[in-house]
Amino acid sequence: MDTLASLYADIHSPQINTAGCIFQLLLSMLLGSIVGFERRRRGQSAGVRTFSLIAMGSTLAMILSIYVPQKYAGVLDGDPTRIAAQVISGIGFLGAGAIIQMKGSVRGLTTAAGIWMVSALGMAVGCGMYMVGIVATGLILFILVLLERIEHRVSLRSESRIIRIRTAVILHDIDAYRRVLRRHAVVLSSFFVEYEFDEQETRLNLVVVVRENVDFVRLFNDFEALYPTRSITLANQINI
Numbered sequence: 001m002d003t004l005a006s007l008y009a010d011i012h013s014p015q016i017n018t019a020g021c022i023f024q025l026l027l028s029m030l031l032g033s034i035v036g037f038e039r040r041r042r043g044q045s046a047g048v049r050t051f052s053l054i055a056m057g058s059t060l061a062m063i064l065s066i067y068v069p070q071k072y073a074g075v076l077d078g079d080p081t082r083i084a085a086q087v088i089s090g091i092g093f094l095g096a097g098a099i100i101q102m103k104g105s106v107r108g109l110t111t112a113a114g115i116w117m118v119s120a121l122g123m124a125v126g127c128g129m130y131m132v133g134i135v136a137t138g139l140i141l142f143i144l145v146l147l148e149r150i151e152h153r154v155s156l157r158s159e160s161r162i163i164r165i166r167t168a169v170i171l172h173d174i175d176a177y178r179r180v181l182r183r184h185a186v187v188l189s190s191f192f193v194e195y196e197f198d199e200q201e202t203r204l205n206l207v208v209v210v211r212e213n214v215d216f217v218r219l220f221n222d223f224e225a226l227y228p229t230r231s232i233t234l235a236n237q238i239n240i
Contacts, residue, residue, distance in 0.1 A: 012128065016067040020128075028052075028059040028125040031137040032118050038144050044111045054094065054115055055122035061087045062126025084123055091119040114140065158209050160189065162235045165204040168228035170195060174204065180222045186210050201230070 010019035032055025033048050040047030065083040095112035117140055125133040165177075174191060181188050187209040194203040220232045 014128065016063060016070055021063055024059050024063065024125050024128070025056055027130060027133065028055040028122045031055055031121055031125070031133055034137055035114060035118050035121075035140050035144075038141060039111055039114060042144075044108070046111050046115065050094075051115070051118050054091070055118050055125070058087050058091075058119045058122030059126040062123045066127070084126075087119055087123060088116075091116055110144070114144065158211050159236075161208055161210055163206040163208060163223075164231075164233045164235065165202075165206070165223060166230040166232075167202045167204065168200060168230055169202065170197065170200060171202040171204065171227070174206075176226045177204070177206065177223065180219070180226070181206075181208065183222070184214060184219050186214060186219070 007019055010017050011023045013020055029052045032052040035055075036046070036048035036051030039051065062084050068083070095115045117136070121133050121136045121140075124136065171193070174193075178188060189207045189209055191207060192205040194205075195201070196203070216234060223229065223232055
């Protein structure tokens, strides 16, 4: 019992000691791994190892920030926030690396925010705020898992897309396409049209705002039934 009491005191001591540091590193590794597992499950490149290393690194930086003024008190004018402050700035490089821009769409913003949050989580553990770190991990999982399900259910996500249609006729209006879009709850933002009179072809570019639950297969089938259609394509980036 005396050993457990001594270990508990070391873990919760404001003074830097070996037992407390080991516990903090292990806890931050565990909490970071939990968040990383969820990100890896979603197919993100930053997974368990990345998030656990970020959490541990932030915890170690926080430990060093506290240790230096304690070790050299009276010798150096130590600031316990100086090293830790650089973690917040430096972690931005890792967050930027997780963001991917591809064909007009940006992916990885949630993972980048998760990296920043896990870094702050590791710093909290390094300060001895263990319960805060555990609660923060639970809140991160709540946001990444449960809020995502709610977001999908209420269809909050909307994205801009461009639908390119090539018809074998010269179109004089797009009212029929407008009606199909309204039927599928797709908002027409703008459109561009190009005629090839020699080939009797119309190239129609519809810039639309769609929710993520739109069934493009049915939408395109309805488009194809309106006029003789040579091709229909969907793109993320407007390139006309």
